[in-house]
Amino acid sequence: xxxxxxEGLTEIHTADxxxxxxxxxxxxxxxxxxxxxxxxxxxxxxxxxGLSARQLVDAGFDVVACDAxxxxxxxxxxLVPEVEIIHCDLEQFVWPxxxxxxxxxxxxxxxxxxxxxxxxxLQQLLDRTRQVLCAGGLFVFDLVLAGRTGPTLKRHLHHxxxxxxxxxxxxxxxTHRTLDRWIxxxxxxxxxxxxxxxxxxxxxxxxxxxxxxxxxxxSADVFGDYRKTQVTTPGWGVFLxxxxxx
Ligand SMILES: C[S@@+](CC[C@H](N)C(=O)[O-])C[C@H]1O[C@@H](n2cnc3c(N)ncnc32)[C@H](O)[C@@H]1O
Numbered sequence: 001x002x003x004x005x006x007e008g009l010t011e012i013h014t015a016d017x018x019x020x021x022x023x024x025x026x027x028x029x030x031x032x033x034x035x036x037x038x039x040x041x042x043x044x045x046x047x048x049x050g051l052s053a054r055q056l057v058d059a060g061f062d063v064v065a066c067d068a069x070x071x072x073x074x075x076x077x078x079l080v081p082e083v084e085i086i087h088c089d090l091e092q093f094v095w096p097x098x099x100x101x102x103x104x105x106x107x108x109x110x111x112x113x114x115x116x117x118x119x120x121x122l123q124q125l126l127d128r129t130r131q132v133l134c135a136g137g138l139f140v141f142d143l144v145l146a147g148r149t150g151p152t153l154k155r156h157l158h159h160x161x162x163x164x165x166x167x168x169x170x171x172x173x174x175t176h177r178t179l180d181r182w183i184x185x186x187x188x189x190x191x192x193x194x195x196x197x198x199x200x201x202x203x204x205x206x207x208x209x210x211x212x213x214x215x216x217x218x219s220a221d222v223f224g225d226y227r228k229t230q231v232t233t234p235g236w237g238v239f240l241x242x243x244x245x246x
Contacts, residue, residue: 005048005069008193009183012164014049014075017106020142021052023226024105024238028140029059031240032100035136040100043132045090045141046108050076053083061100066093091121095132102129104141105226110201115177118202122209126216133243139218140240142226144179146203148172148235163188166195177203206237213241 005013028042039060047053047065049072056063057080066086067073073087086093090108109125112118129139149155149172157168166185172178179201187193206222213220218241224231226238 003197008195010071018051021105025052025055045104050079101138110144
């Protein structure tokens with residue numbers, strides 16, 4: 001596999017891009033508490049550096065997590081040593097028997113090689129999640145939605161910060177539903193780490209995802225962020241779904 005969240009990008013993500021996961025964990029905790037659920041097991045897919053897992057554990061929940069990046073897993077293990085963090089692709093994840101919530105914060109589920117692979121995996125994931133969730137359990141995740149790069153279908157970002165310099169060139173292809181990102185730069189402090197990664201994500205339409213959630217036995221609400229803003233940001237959607245009785 002080509003470079004994917006290696007040490008440099010992991011360090012930058014941990015330092016400056018942890019907000020999504022933290023606000024996701026806060027939304028999950030608020031929703032569980034509102035349903036009087038204060039303990040139980042939460043499955044976290046693509047846990048990254050473990051910031052959200054730390055928050056969930058500190059609130060009294062057990063967590064089992066996986067991530068495809070060895071650097072991310074190392075950080076998560078250091079931050080939440082009491083949690084079992086498995087270094088694997090979510091397709092190889094060995095699921096527990098029962099959970100109160102399954103979560104994937106930070107576009108985790110959007111990474112896929114093709115739209116077909118994405119659609120197939122999401123269907124399997126919904127079936128598996130429904131099996132392990134207890135009655136009223138939550139499935140909470142966010143996805144890249146179509147339109148992320150605006151009308152030009154291209155976006156260039158450049159960040160020159162004290163600790164790193166990072167550029168992202170993104171190209172969206174609506175026909176194939178791909179969003180390809182070339183992420184390059186370097187950290188500035190010793191040891192300097194060069195970043196040169198290419199990520200592919202698959203875009204979705206919010207309505208297709210909510211339809212699929214309904215078909216698979218979930219309620220489905222979609223928001224613009226984990227603070228439950230109505231969808232206003234083109235290209236990004238947060239899905240809050242609850243397992244419905246059969
Ligand atoms: C943008 S980061 C988000 C990390 C973390 N959830 C957070 O909110 O900070 C995306 C994470 O998803 C992981 N990931 C992407 N595809 C994955 C897959 N198929 N299986 C497991 N992890 C995956 C990456 O390794 C990375 O850690």
